[in-house]
Amino acid sequence: MKLRIGFILVAFVLIFLTFKAIISQNTSKKSNIKMDKNKDIIKQKVSKTPEEWKKLLSPLAYKVLREKGTERAFTGKYDNHYEKGTYYCAGCNNVLFESTTKFKSGCGWPSFDKPINKNHIKELLDTSHGMIRTEIQCAKCDGHLGHVFNDGPTSTGLRYCINSVALKFVAEKIAD
Ligand SMILES: [Zn+2]
Numbered sequence: 001m002k003l004r005i006g007f008i009l010v011a012f013v014l015i016f017l018t019f020k021a022i023i024s025q026n027t028s029k030k031s032n033i034k035m036d037k038n039k040d041i042i043k044q045k046v047s048k049t050p051e052e053w054k055k056l057l058s059p060l061a062y063k064v065l066r067e068k069g070t071e072r073a074f075t076g077k078y079d080n081h082y083e084k085g086t087y088y089c090a091g092c093n094n095v096l097f098e099s100t101t102k103f104k105s106g107c108g109w110p111s112f113d114k115p116i117n118k119n120h121i122k123e124l125l126d127t128s129h130g131m132i133r134t135e136i137q138c139a140k141c142d143g144h145l146g147h148v149f150n151d152g153p154t155s156t157g158l159r160y161c162i163n164s165v166a167l168k169f170v171a172e173k174i175a176d
Contacts, residue, residue, distance in 0.1 A: 046092040046141040057091065064163045065091045065143035068128075068135070073108025076164025081110070085171040087162075092141035094120055096167065103154060109146065109161045113154040123148065136160060 048056070053066050063069035078087070087097040087110075097112045105111035115121050119139060126135035126147065136145045146162035153159075 044140060048141075053091070058165070061090055061165045064165050065138075065141075065145075068144040069163075070146075071109070071163045071165050076109060078110040078164040078167055078169060079108060081164075081169065083169070083171050085169055086116075087112075088168045088170065089138040089141060089143060089145070090166050090168045091143040092138060093168070094138050094140040096120055096138070096145070097160070097162070099172070103152075105153075105159055105161070107159075107161055110164055110167065111152075112160040112162065113152050113156040113158055115160065121145070136162065138166075 050066065054062055057065060060069075060071060064071060082099070082102065084099050086095060086099065087102075088095055095116050098116055101112045101114050103111055103113060122137040122139045122142070124135045124137060126133045133147045133149075136148050137143060138145055143166060144163075145166045146160065149159045149161060150157060151159055
């Protein structure tokens with residue numbers, strides 16, 4: 001009798017271990033897929049000559065995206081824009097921000113508390129103009145988007161201060 005109980009116990013342990021192994025294999029597969037997806041974004045790099053960019057962008061968009069310029073505060077078309085939708089890079093259509101993460105900062109530029117995917121943007125140290133700031137670039141075309149600051153009012157504590165001219169907005173489709 002004791003032997004039989006022992007055998008059943010061993011069988012249960014074996015079954016449990018097999019399931020555990022299967023589950024952990026599946027999770028590692030999932031995370032691999034996620035990593036590949038992120039790698040793809042970097043693989044799809046967009047690079048153009050200044051002449052090619054000039055043909056594609058308005059003079060102001062070129063100045064901001066390709067020459068790290070800044071549009072004048074309170075002049076951008078998305079500064080006071082709160083429609084539901086998604087913001088893409090104006091240079092390469094890389095998906096960047098969701099309207100649900102946009103907030104009124106009063107700083108004169110569109111402000112978001114987080115990007116759609118951290119891998120879609122790049123953070124670089126910017127020491128220009130006598131300031132230490134974190135520059136935000138598009139990870140796909142290396143276009144200058146704006147800066148990120150640690151004074152955000154939401155739970156992320158971040159304020160992604162982005163030039164309107166570096167963005168392209170696509171409104172959310174409303175079902176008929
Ligand atoms: Zn881009």
